Amino acid sequence: MPLTLCRIDDRLIHGQVVLGWGAPLGVDLIVLVDEAVRDNAWEREIYRMAVPQGVEVEFLGADEAGSRLREWADGHRRVFVLTGDIATMERLVERGDGAITRINLGGVHRQPGRRERLRYLYLSEDEVDRLRKLAESGVHVTAQDVPTAMPVTLQALLG
Amino acid sequence: MSAELRGVVLAHGELAGAMVAAAEEISGVHDALLPVSNSGCDRARLEERLSNAIAGRQALVFVDLPSGSCFIAAMRAIGSLGPDVRVVTGTNLSMLIDFLFHRTLSLDEAATRAGDMGVRAIGER
Numbered sequence: 001m002p003l004t005l006c007r008i009d010d011r012l013i014h015g016q017v018v019l020g021w022g023a024p025l026g027v028d029l030i031v032l033v034d035e036a037v038r039d040n041a042w043e044r045e046i047y048r049m050a051v052p053q054g055v056e057v058e059f060l061g062a063d064e065a066g067s068r069l070r071e072w073a074d075g076h077r078r079v080f081v082l083t084g085d086i087a088t089m090e091r092l093v094e095r096g097d098g099a100i101t102r103i104n105l106g107g108v109h110r111q112p113g114r115r116e117r118l119r120y121l122y123l124s125e126d127e128v129d130r131l132r133k134l135a136e137s138g139v140h141v142t143a144q145d146v147p148t149a150m151p152v153t154l155q156a157l158l159g
Numbered sequence: 160m161s162a163e164l165r166g167v168v169l170a171h172g173e174l175a176g177a178m179v180a181a182a183e184e185i186s187g188v189h190d191a192l193l194p195v196s197n198s199g200c201d202r203a204r205l206e207e208r209l210s211n212a213i214a215g216r217q218a219l220v221f222v223d224l225p226s227g228s229c230f231i232a233a234m235r236a237i238g239s240l241g242p243d244v245r246v247v248t249g250t251n252l253s254m255l256i257d258f259l260f261h262r263t264l265s266l267d268e269a270a271t272r273a274g275d276m277g278v279r280a281i282g283e284r
Binding site (some may be wrong): 018081 | 202221224225227228238
């Protein structure tokens, strides 16, 4: 079964993720790819508390997760891969042996050097370049904060 | 009388401001609850907003959902501030109004009471 959702969201696991997307998609496993969370027991515990009963969660770094993407994509579980930034998702795509075919931009918020593209999406020039390269490599990139919103294509986003 | 606790309502969208306004209108007690919204925030900005609202005081943080970015930010505040912060989830008006009249309790007592009051407000008729 292809990966159910590969999302970039700097809030990591939160309401839109577990309730907005996870529940209607029937997700079995959320993979949070964030080395700071992976390495901190308190952070892992907090995020585990935010995941509904019956949904498994794994906390991994980019290299570990990247090496398992193909296994998840070929397995029977519905797997939701979540990163907090574009660069980490890019690393997963590079290591994923074609397992990531679609990327959902769900929340990249205001920071110095970023420009507003959508209400929930601010991008720096470096991030724009990374997204263009991902699209050129064949990955379908869209922005969509919640399932009921219309997805916005990268072309529409960046012009 | 011990120092009064700070109450912070941390919620999605415009909910925190609306709940604080309603609690103030009903109770007549003003400036004892501070609203914090997660709108437009990444994790760092939301935690900064929450930290500014707590402002070094003993605080009870009322969170709307027992999951989500608000919950995560509140729990991380416990991680950084320790016993000076307690978190109650599933915020409703009953618990907020009751809290406004019991701000001299200890933080642990206030947290337990808020949870109890919130649950007692839920019913089916």
